[in-house]
Amino acid sequence: MKKLYKNILVLVPCFLIMSSCDHIEDINVSPNNAEDVSSNYVLTYVLTETAKAYNNLGRDGNNISGAMQYTQRGTDFQALRVNSYDWAPEGWGNYYEILRNNEIIYKKAVEEDHKFFQGISLVMRSFIFGLVTDLYGDCPYSESLSANEEIFFPKYDEQKFIYKGILEDLRTANELLTNVDLSTNLVASSADVIYGGNPEKWRMFANSLRLRYAMRLDNKRSEMNALGINTVTEFKAASDFVFQSGSDSATMEFLGVSDYNAAPGGSLNSSNPGFAFKPCSTIVDELVGLQDPRLDRWVLPVLRKWDTSVTEPTPLDYVNIYGEPQDVLLVPPIAGNTSPINYSLYVGLPPGLAGSNALVYNRGGDTSQYPTEGMPYVSFLHGRYRENVEDYIKVRLITFSEVEFLLAEAALKGDYGISGSAEVHYQNAIKASWEDYGVELANSGNDFTSYYSNLDVNLNGATNKLERIISQKWISSWMGIESWFDWRRTGYPDLQTGPVALFGDKLPLRFMYPSPNLDPKYIANYNEAVDRLEKTPNVPSGQNGDHSYSKMWLLQGTSKPWN
Incomplete structure (x- = not known):
């Protein structure tokens, strides 16, 4: 397990290292604008910034944590906005900044035929683009990293094409990360703060993400088939090499040395204890x-x-x-x-x-x-x-528990060709979540057999087995955001709004786009994307389609999570 932001303190000085000059023309090279930076340094930035961004989306007191009813705000100044689902437009600049740096890794890896860095960068590109489209819907994708080609106002790609690209990139990453020759394709263990330079673990990460996205698209099978993507086939192929234990999970720990690498609720990042x-x-x-x-x-x-x-x-x-x-x-x-x-x-x-x-x-x-x-x-x-750092507080990008819940759901559906029963995978998923929080290790009295005998836990006793699986997954996703995406796809768990909800008795469906740039080209691209959103009765009269209660393509025509 690697500590979060381990190398961040040495990152900036390393950028400034410069060789001595042997030729007079070297005088014209600025030491403060290095053009050829080791991918190891950029990788640390990509991984740590991704971890921070993903973690902050689900942390206590934020919109998704409130919508999924893990936490509620008390009486602080933003309580009403969170508790009433009055969501404001959300910026996405941080995601695209990470993607720009990730692209540096990818392009250099292609030039040098470095399969390990290629694989890692494709996994991270899939993770971040997947997150952006999951949150907003259509978004800049195919043209988003093309400023060098003078494309300054990229189009918003349709969501289905983004998911197609994600699954294709993850499939390629799996191939690249198979049998990596570490004698020529080494990644510094100190730079890789997820897996310490282990290509086999990264391959598991790639395939576990393929499970996530293949199942995310389960309600859109026919439309993805029309694009040449069979989500069932993708899921089955990926399941052959996914996480096998909690030690494989893509997680990162906080260091707690400075505000940059400390947990968000500790004193280094919060002047007052988070009792709100x-x-x-x-x-x-x-x-x-x-x-x-x-x-x-x-x-x-x-x-x-x-x-x-x-x-x-x-x-x-x-x-x-x-x-x-x-x-x-x-x-x-x-x-x-x-x-x-x-x-x-x-x-x-x-x-x-x-x-x-x-x-x-x-x-x-x-x-x-x-x-x-x-x-x-x-x-x-x-x-x-x-606390600034604590054993059970870490960033969980995707876990063994989530993978087992996905396999349980696939086995339940029956047509994914998954080995093992839904019940076995479901039990494994709950056990993995327990292990993530040191449950059985800490107290031998916490007997899983007794817990599973509860009629409200046991899968075989459930009238609606899918609801039982997703509800337990919701618990195991404690203060994470994947439960929101699962709820949108399935309608489970059946969460009810409170008395101050502004837009009816339903939960919000998406993030609103950042406020558009005033350039006519930018606005035209934005308006095209908004026009592809489907308004629901919850969208206030006079509001354009860019609302947190509008349905993105992923939800249109599915009757999920509600009509």
């Missing part, structure tokens, strides 16, 4: 109901618990299943209180509350003064989410 971000009641209630041991990895018990067994505030000597002592005070209900109270030890904030209601939620008539975000009757996220 509450665990959502949707996920908390699900974990409590299933007696899921991941609950104590992610959420703290309330500081003050309503309890009818006491007549005065009484400390509870509570230690969670991982041996962590927790400060909990049992509090008797207040006489005459008429507001509803929750007697649970773990209490999440319901989705979509107005700030005034969030501030007093579960307070039960207690008039004591508490810090605005310090309401003791609602659980906080676990303290690890306020």
